[in-house]
Amino acid sequence: MQKILIVEDEKAISGVLHSILSEELTDYEFEIANDGLEALKILEKEDFSLVISDIKMPKLSGTELLKETMQIKPETTFVMISGHADIDTAVNCLKDGAYDFISKPIDINRLITSVKNALDKGNLQKDNKSLKSENNQLKKKVNKKYQMIGNSPALKMIQDMIEKVAASDARVLITGPNGAGKELVAHAIHAQSERSKGPMVEVNCAAIPSELIESELFGHVKGSFTGAIKDKSGKFEQANGGTIFLDEIGDMSLVAQAKVLRALQESKVSPVGSDKEIKVDVRVVAATNKDLHKEIADGKFREDLFHRLSVIEIHVPALDDRKDDIPLLVEHFAKNIADEQGNAAKKFDDKAIAALKQFSWTGNIRELRNVVERLVILGANPVSAEDVANFVRK
Ligand SMILES: Nc1ncnc2c1ncn2[C@@H]1O[C@H](COP(=O)(O)OP(=O)(O)OP(=O)(O)O)[C@@H](O)[C@H]1O
Secondary structure, three states: OEEEEEEOOOHHHHHHHHHHHHHHOOOEEEEEEOOHHHHHHHHHHOOOOEEEEEOOOOOOOHHHHHHHHHHHOOOOEEEEEEOHHHHHHHHHHHHOOOOEEEEOOOOHHHHHHHHHHHHHHHHHHHHHHHHHHHHHHHHHHHHHHOOOOOOOHHHHHHHHHHHHHHOOOOOEEEEOOOOOOHHHHHHHHHHHOHHHHOOEEEEEHHHOOHHHHHHHHHEEOOOOOOOOOOOEEOHHHHOOOOEEEEEOHHHOOHHHHHHHHHHHHHOEEOOEOOOOOEEOOOEEEEEEOOOHHHHHHOOOOOHHHHHHHOOEEEEOOOHHHOHHHHHHHHHHHHHHHHHHHOOOOOOEOHHHHHHHHHOOOOOHHHHHHHHHHHHHHHOOOOEOHHHHHHHOOO
């Protein structure tokens, strides 16, 4: 039950306040202190939704009580009660953090309104605080999922770039071989940006047949082609206010590239079969494992689209080019796998790590994760170089 503290040296007044307010506010518990010092001792031990305090009191005045409480429990809401002579002091109390003051003789209606408003404000602040902390916890969880492990200079440079580009709305092209972490970079950019409040919509351009990509990206209206049985929104519209991640952009047909180019130039999309144009506010992040310069030279990728997409280019190097990241990645994956299985994480001894560093990782980090999982299941604890020799065929 939430509590209200009444601080008043005149027992007759505290008694009246108590009986009026306890009748109005049946959901609250009341406590009475006879002076500021007694109140401070109570406040040090317990939390109150509201303190209603007289200003002029022996031992510790209401003003001093307010100041002391703001030091230890700044979230406490105060309503001050002032005599005629101390109106100026009451106004100063507002500057020191009190919510309101009521002058004597007390007008009952004014008292009840002020107390109810003060309680509402306190509860709103509490809700706001708990929503903020819930939001922060969620963000931390998301950020953890897309955490980029490693301390090689290459990875540190990528992390630094992510931090910088996340603060902007610039389009980003992420390049690098399969399994190197391009998708992770895209998620990290979104998660660290202001747009993280909005959606992150992923499109795997290689997985969508070229005749369907336009409808997938921009939506369609009912009847615009066989199979369009109802209106459907496209991925650009779904990503409004957030980020669209165009994965494997190098595999998109030239026809689809032309349409994406138009959407990027105009920040508008037209659903298939409609002449309506929809304005969208979307940040575009694209990724490819192809060498787009070569694709352009071969006439397979539009140069104008390349320039639109690659305002910032982040290259994620192959794991073989940053083997220094292997020890931390192994430890990270071993811990993740143990968490998934509800076991304690297995250790890898130095020789096992050295053996893993000897390999060539053509499947990059994805392949390393699979190998760690195999070794965690099949190997001893700690996982040894013999385990690596026995269970990893490369
Ligand atoms: N630095 C890293 N730290 C931790 N995990 C990583 C890191 N880089 C990649 N991973 C993990 O490795 C796997 C492959 O990464 P991701 O899917 O981002 O690669 P990709 O380059 O997008 O691959 P593809 O081109 O095949 O789509 C994922 O499980 C990802 O979480």
